[in-house]
Amino acid sequence: MLLINFLCWLLIVVDVDAVHRGVGLEICTQARCKPDGPAIRFPFQLKGKQSIHCGYHGFDLSCTNDNEIVLKMPASSDNLFVERIDYTSQEIEIYYRSNHPPREFFDLSLSSSPLQFMPGPHNYNYTLFSCPYLEERLSYGFCLIKLGPYHLDNPENQTYAVNAQCSVDRIPLVSCTKLHDYTSIPDISTFAMKKIMKLHWSKPSCRHCEEMGKACRSKISEYSLAHVQTAESECLDLPKGII
Structure with missing residues (x-):
């Protein structure tokens, strides 16, 4: 009887110790999409x-x-x-x-994303607007940048990013709807040319x-x-x- 009680106690101790030490947590094999591609392992x-x-x-x-x-x-x-x-x-x-930077990049600046933009001297604040398409809006370069599609349920509208360093009064935003303000975003006008971003x-x-x-x-x-x-x-x- 004493031996049985001792064995039961030992099993409980081992089980509790395993939980606290993380024993049983899955051990995962490193993966790749192609042999010469980046290795994918924790936390990915x-x-x-x-x-x-x-x-x-x-x-x-x-x-x-x-x-x-x-x-x-x-x-x-x-x-x-x-x-x-x-x-x-x-x-x-x-x-x-795409020829236009995607809107989803802006969502990476939100605190809910574990992947964040690298801080730097060329990070800016932007405001996003949803606007009916107008050809004249494409000539404002650094101040007004057309973004890639985000919501496919409204293809008639385009999403634009307005750099906070520019005067909104001088940008054609008639019939546009303000969507959201974003802070400390890398210069997306540069990204539109080189199309690569570091997080x-x-x-x-x-x-x-x-x-x-x-x-x-x-x-x-x-x-x-x-x-x-x-x-x-x-x-x-x-x-x-x-x-």
């Missing part, structure tokens, strides 16, 4: 090839039919393509194929793991957006292909 998660527990919400990636990496923003009608991921500096480069993430932090040549994962099993800013990470002595 590749849809269709990795479990949703392999990364955080907001770091969701997928592969196109051409094996390119896509970062899909919520409620977006356009794809953002991933050029490079640097896990040591915690930076990611994305680009867009960074501060949480979760895995720099120390990368610098030691170790893999990184979260200490908890909750991978929702609400846990990104509070979760702690841990380093694992595993082969580079495992996270």
